[in-house]
Amino acid sequence: MIGRISGTLIERTPPNVLIDVGGVGYEIQIPMSCFYSLPEQGESVVLHTHFVVREDAQLLFGFTDKISRELFRELIKANGVGPKLGLTILSGMSASQVLTCVQQSDISSLVTLPGVGKKTAERLVVELKDRLAKFAKSTDVPMPDTAHGDLPLNAENNAKQEAIEALTALGYKPAQAEKMVKLVAKPESTSEVLIRDALKSSM
Structure with a gap:
C-alpha cells in the first residue's frame, strides 16, 4: 500500500x-x-x-489532507461507488459538504453530481450516515482563488479547453461540460478557477 x-x-x-x-x-x-x-x-x-x-x-x-482521503475510502465502501465516482463526488463537493449532505439526508444535492442517481444517493445516505458520524466536526478543505490577472486570448482558450477536458474526465458529458464552462468563463480565469466555478454553478 x-x-x-x-x-x-x-x-x-x-x-x-x-x-x-x-x-x-x-x-x-x-x-x-x-x-x-x-x-x-x-x-x-x-x-x-x-x-x-x-x-x-x-x-x-x-x-492534500487525511480527512479527504478517509472520506474517499468510506465512499468507495458504499455499494455501487467505485474510485472514479468517489473522485467525482469529492470534486463536486468538499469533504464537509459531502458530510453535511449525508448527515442531513440531502438527496437533492447529491444527485446533482455526475454519475450519482437517486438510488445511489439514497444508498450513500443509508450506508454512510452512521460511519461518517466521526467526521461531523471536520472543517472544509481550503479552496483559494488561483486567478493571477488577465490571460492572453490563447491562454484563455486553453484554460477553457483544459476545464472542459477535466470536467469530462470527472464524468460530465462533453456538451454539458462545455456549457458549464461557458456560463462561468471570464477572460482572467485559469482552468482551475473555471473548473471550480463550473462545479459550484452545477450545485
Missing part, C-alpha cells in the same frame, strides 16, 4: 498530477476539492494516497 507521496510537483492537469520522487514520476488522480490547494509546479508537495489495484490497471489517488 502506498499511503503517502512526497516529492516535486512537475505536472498538473486536472484531475491528474505528476510528482517526481527521486527521479520516478508518479501519476496521481486527485479530486478538485484538493486540487485548488496544490502548490505551483516545481514546488514540493505531500499527498496522502490511496492505491487501487485492478486486473487492467494500478491507480493512485491523492489528497
